[in-house]
Amino acid sequence: MIPLGDILLYASLAVSVIALVGLISREIKNIELLNKLVTPAIIAGAGLLTFSYILLTYYFVYSDFAYDYVWQYSSADLPLIYKISGTWAGQQGTYLLWVWVVYLSAAWLALTTKHKTALARRTQIITLLSGMYLIIITLVQSPFKLIIERPEVVDLIAKGTLTPDFVPEAGNGLNALLVNFWMTVHPPLMFIGYATMTIPFAAAIVYLLTKEDGWEELGRQWARFTWLFLGMGIAVGGVWAYLVLGWGGFWAWDPVETASFIPWLTLTAFLHAAALHRKNKATFSIAAPILAVVSFILVLYAAIVVRSGIFNSVHAFGDSSTGTLLLVFIGITILVSIILGMRRYFEESEKLEEDRGFWNKTNIFYVTLLLFVVLAFISLWGISFPAFIQLTQGLKVGVASDTKNFFNIWSYPFTIILLLALGFCLNYNEREKEQQKKTLFIVIGLSIITMFLRTETFYVLDHASPFWAREPALYKMIGNISVISIFPSMIYAAWSTIQRLRDYLKIESLKPKIKGIGIACVHFGVVLILLGAIISSNFTQTIESANIPLASKGQLVDIGNGYGVRIIDFSTRSLAETTNIPAGDVSISEIYGSPEKYANGNVKISGKVANVVNVQSPPPVTYTSYLQIDDGTDNIWAATQAESPLNYQEGMELTVDGFLMTNFKSNSTNMTYDLILFSTPDQISGVAESGKYKVQSVRLEVYQDSRKIGSGVAEYLQAESGSGTFPLVDSSITGTDVYVIFQGLGGGTVPLTLKIIPAVNFAWMGVVLFAIGIILIMAMRTKSRGG
């Protein structure tokens, strides 16, 4: 039997075929009849996909483990938000999300243009073809696959171990690293961004094919939307890396994060090309559509990188059978765009523009485009050729002694040139050109001089790092550049942005004014992000392996370099909506108040574990745990024995049901207990047994020279599917973050890593400016024809 979800997918494929036939017949034979069906068919397709996504969400919310995908990425004890975000935790679900958004954009295109122009119809054809291809990919790796189709399960059913209507009782669970708010938003942002790139791409292909006018207007808002979503997706990924992975930074040049950054760069180039192209159709008449197409190809490439398993990354989400299908998609797109691009190039090269020398706006913009392309290529090459070497020669190579060094040294010089171009272009004025050229040359001169300044630690590559010695000569040469050299161009870019902003503010009419403010916001954001990134990565102070004994709770412990840590509290909990811990019957002080009433009988108490003593006992019991339980009124010891090690820890909330004994002398702990509770492990209930996700959290304060500089909670999450760290991040007004990573309690000590990270907030502010800026630009859209 075909699952309902798959039927919906097949149905959406069928209605797409109707729409496609309608559009093509209108194109070839001008048949109006089928054309009437096109818009309803597309809307039906979008509706069917919406329904299938809701269906998948429903399966997740109700933990229907009959579906393989649900089983793989969810478990019944997860809070609702993580059940919903489980729908995009894996490959299958993200394809569905992707194709769903492609169809929503197709529907939007249909409703806004009504397919009145040839451009709109042709763009819709390309969009639909892409969408249908993605539906096929989704069907190949369907999120609606049943668990009984899983090879292991098929085997077990054949052997008779399982029945054919097998449904697992519990889910596999979500990867512990994904159990975090930022991870619930990161994948949808990325994949919505990927999907909305389809329309600018389709319009560009139509333009290359038929030179249809208006393509840029049709795709403009979509391209900006993609830029926003992809950009925010990358930024949120950075926030996640910073807050969860404990990388201590937001960017590590991991292949997957780099892969999503590449199309964003070329898309930025496209937006710049489009800005000039829309004013003069002859300008960038090939560069602009090619950049749109390239951005789309790179989006597909990013999807391959995330999912193929060839690119070894922290994002290794399992290997893929659909990688090949995506590769075919890329192959076709590249081939088509090369042929079309070449054709257009030879057609247009005949009408030569007069050469106005190097220093004109178009040329400087062209250099800017090339810089984006170069930066994109550096990243693309850096993640691709090691994978190529691995596939062809079976060797694993690194790109440098330390991966990030490769990207940093090659990107650094081009980043400076880009800032110079930003400074020059944004303030470009034909009349004052000579004066502006002079300013530019001065800044270039300053940049070159400052490259040679000798400082203690401020270089492109960290000289103190163990990797420095092993880098080849050229890498060392670039690595030796002083990072002070970024500041002249950065200040120039900032100054230029402010100048431009002043000009914009003088404009009387509202729309261009607000749009201008948006443009200034985005460019100022660039400066802030670079500032935050460079300062924070160069001046972070780290104190590793500070082990604070839990026993010193409440005391200030010196961890070196003038820093100290005070542990306020330690606790554990399980991450689930309900932890059914039964309450105790009596308070501990009541027991101490009238021991004769309770002694030699069973009592039930609940409280927090204040102390644990584990001892080995003679067989058959082998292990004994003495637990000091505190319920706020008083504390009492409880003892429990088992054949396997017991893992009770300080801070756990427990309910203990046991036999109360008086004056018990223990040989193993050498103590006499006035009152002690004896119980078996199954009489103790609490977070220890319930929930797959256990969180240890430590509340602490950080001091510098006895002055408190930060406080908060650092957490360590443990699950069967892995572990995650949620560091304490405390920001101050000065922009410096106190960052503490807690790696999980071990042997009664709390292992901590302290980082003092300056200026990282500038980067977040820059990201916010990016978003505000592009939204202002989008909101102030000038009249649009056909879109």
Added chain:
Amino acid sequence: MRTKKLVSIIVLVLILLFAYFSYNTALSNFTLSDKNSSYLGGIKFHRAASGLEESFQIAQQENKPVMMYFWAIWCQYCARFQTDTLGNPQVKKILEEDYLLVAMDLDIDREVAQKYGVSYPPYLVFMDPNGKILQRVPGAVEADYLLPIVTTIRDDVRRK
């Protein structure tokens, strides 16, 4: 138009030079592993999950303990762990002389990792020549933590 063409050609040539140079640099300077060995932190490890038994045979003949190192190319802590901890002169000397070293790539040797219960890098598993697990060292520990461990295990195995 001519200026644009000229700039494009210059950029294209630069890009090709960059690609050629970085490709060859990676091959000659930064090979991490080939078919038989891995080169991590300047130490040569045995590789190939299929040849695991062979590795233990050598260990038995030479009566050396086995150190199995689980790593991954994307692992942020591994690179530093390799240069600072494993590459520490004292640790490195003992490892190279007295141990049979095996490196397991978590992206490739997933089954071995599963067998030894290793789910994240870096991770060290110490074994006697017969494959009995003596000690596990998870995470990027420092050299002064690892040094006594490698010394004790070596001495224990020798004594037997």
